[in-house]
Amino acid sequence: xxxxxxxxxxxxxxxxxxxxxxxxxxxxxxxxxxxxxxxxxxxxxxxxxxxxxxxxxxxxxxxxxxxxxxxxxxxxxxxxxxxxxxxxxxxxxxxxxxxxxxxxxxxxxxxxxxxxxxxxxxxxxxxxxxxxxxxxxxxxxxxxxxxxxxxxxxxxxxxxxxxxxxxxxxxxxxxxxxxxxxxxxxxxxxxxxxxxxx
Amino acid sequence: xxxxxxxxxxxxxxxxxxxxxxxxxxxxxxxxxxxxxxxxxxxxxxxxxxxxxxxxxxxxxxxxxxxxxxxxxxxxxxxxxxxxxxxxxxxxxxxxxxxxxxxxxxxxxxxxxxxxxxxxxxxxxxxxxxxxxxxxxxxxxxxxxxxxxxxxxxxxxxxxxxxxxxxxxxxxxxxxxxxxxxxxxxxxxxx
Amino acid sequence: xxxxxxxxxxxxxxxxxxxxxxxxxxxxxxxxxxxxxxxxxxxxxxxxxxxxxxxxxxxxxxxxxxxxxxxxxxxxxxxxxxxxxxxxxxxxxxxxxxxxxxxxxxxxxxxxxxxxxxxxxxxxxxxxxxxxxxxxxxxxxxxxxxxxxxxxxxxxxxxxxxxxxxxxxxxxxxxxxxxxxxxxxxxxxxxxxxxxxxxxx
Numbered sequence: 400x401x402x403x404x405x406x407x408x409x410x411x412x413x414x415x416x417x418x419x420x421x422x423x424x425x426x427x428x429x430x431x432x433x434x435x436x437x438x439x440x441x442x443x444x445x446x447x448x449x450x451x452x453x454x455x456x457x458x459x460x461x462x463x464x465x466x467x468x469x470x471x472x473x474x475x476x477x478x479x480x481x482x483x484x485x486x487x488x489x490x491x492x493x494x495x496x497x498x499x500x501x502x503x504x505x506x507x508x509x510x511x512x513x514x515x516x517x518x519x520x521x522x523x524x525x526x527x528x529x530x531x532x533x534x535x536x537x538x539x540x541x542x543x544x545x546x547x548x549x550x551x552x553x554x555x556x557x558x559x560x561x562x563x564x565x566x567x568x569x570x571x572x573x574x575x576x577x578x579x580x581x582x583x584x585x586x587x588x589x590x591x592x593x594x595x596x597x
Numbered sequence: 598x599x600x601x602x603x604x605x606x607x608x609x610x611x612x613x614x615x616x617x618x619x620x621x622x623x624x625x626x627x628x629x630x631x632x633x634x635x636x637x638x639x640x641x642x643x644x645x646x647x648x649x650x651x652x653x654x655x656x657x658x659x660x661x662x663x664x665x666x667x668x669x670x671x672x673x674x675x676x677x678x679x680x681x682x683x684x685x686x687x688x689x690x691x692x693x694x695x696x697x698x699x700x701x702x703x704x705x706x707x708x709x710x711x712x713x714x715x716x717x718x719x720x721x722x723x724x725x726x727x728x729x730x731x732x733x734x735x736x737x738x739x740x741x742x743x744x745x746x747x748x749x750x751x752x753x754x755x756x757x758x759x760x761x762x763x764x765x766x767x768x769x770x771x772x773x774x775x776x777x778x779x780x781x782x783x784x785x786x787x788x
Numbered sequence: 789x790x791x792x793x794x795x796x797x798x799x800x801x802x803x804x805x806x807x808x809x810x811x812x813x814x815x816x817x818x819x820x821x822x823x824x825x826x827x828x829x830x831x832x833x834x835x836x837x838x839x840x841x842x843x844x845x846x847x848x849x850x851x852x853x854x855x856x857x858x859x860x861x862x863x864x865x866x867x868x869x870x871x872x873x874x875x876x877x878x879x880x881x882x883x884x885x886x887x888x889x890x891x892x893x894x895x896x897x898x899x900x901x902x903x904x905x906x907x908x909x910x911x912x913x914x915x916x917x918x919x920x921x922x923x924x925x926x927x928x929x930x931x932x933x934x935x936x937x938x939x940x941x942x943x944x945x946x947x948x949x950x951x952x953x954x955x956x957x958x959x960x961x962x963x964x965x966x967x968x969x970x971x972x973x974x975x976x977x978x979x980x981x982x983x984x985x986x987x988x989x
Contacts, residue, residue, distance in 0.1 A: 405856060410857060413862065417865050439880060499785070526785070667872065667875075667876060670875065678861060678864060708900050710898040768979045771974050775969070775971030776968070
């Protein structure tokens, strides 16, 4: 095979052919991966839900409520959970922009009376080794089975009851704020959630 | 206010080179003299701004409406490569002095990951608009320039320093970059 | 026989003598950007190895059909296609890694290592040599990234591949998982690598 000459036609044709082939193969792979991609995303959400909620038998992802809140651009997601048609709790996505490096997004699971069942961290960009310790069991444990109505979510430095992470007070403060926001939404919507299924 | 935060964040807090690790190749490669690093920074400012504008429009008005979001990487790199060529040709004709100053750096920019990186990051800005994306690109290229020029000035001094044999060349440069990055780490939490 | 020795050398050169990271300083952005843990380094290395191997194969197959004036854009399209494939596959099947590597996945396109090998090697050699070259260079890259990631993870979080070997609240050198640690760890690893490779050759 001899090297193709640098004529205009040759250049256009060869680039055109390569682009066509790559375009088609990418489209093909995209079609193949479309379903697994959506599934992976859903799975992540369902796993977080299973972690923070008491056992449930409905599909919270389908029953999701989107609630418009004034000072937040995106709507708050509320996932209600039912066990044999009885309201057993709800998971609410809480977020704040006040983390050390911006956005912190968590999912908080509440029992019907407002007690925290569990918390899962969904998104964060905090400093590795300091702020990221908010995912650790030791930090999360202090929120479990507490009712924010009586439990002050501020860090001890600000007169609250949360032990801040070493070297990451700002992260801890923001985390408490996100939990508070989720709780406020829960209280606001608790009534309608119970009624929803019955 | 938003814009001031973007500027400070891009230049100091999340400096594109020292904390995001984009554009390391030119950062290590063309930083042995302050004058060349100034030229490179100018070229990056120029290309990054135009490229981000072009890719943002392409993404917003062609790729997303057509549902071809997955072709992002391939279209962006082609747009950037074509733009660099075009800028080179236009500069040569329109402004020979500017071409003299920036010309040699232009071909290197195609493979500068900072340009592609910023073009992609600009899509993810909150409440994004074209103006914001362009402003983001300008801020980041200022951050790139700052890091590059400071690093080059340090390297010029290093030539006179007495360095242990094993550390000469690459290792000492990396170490200096590390210390510089450590200094920039002091800006975290500013915004 | 000589042919065989040549091919072995062709494969081995990427791992030690022309190691893309420690010796040639190619692909520094992902090298520094994603190596905060050994697993991330390994993941990035393997993704890059795959793209490098595929692009080397394709380039060496089509090299005679591409006019030399447009070869660079043609190579870029080929590389970008494989990168996009990697991006989609990772998002679908290894979402955890996809999130960790983030923007550095699309940036494999501008990894100078890949375009460099396509231009300097695959466009001039036959397919077998190109495959060996890609495997050698790619493995060199994987080794370098995993090593750097492991060093930073051990020092910075007191763990290796996610397995912690220090108590939960022990103080570790957090510096090493922060950005400056990447530069500093790589600086000392390069010194070490040079020392060892000088001794062995």
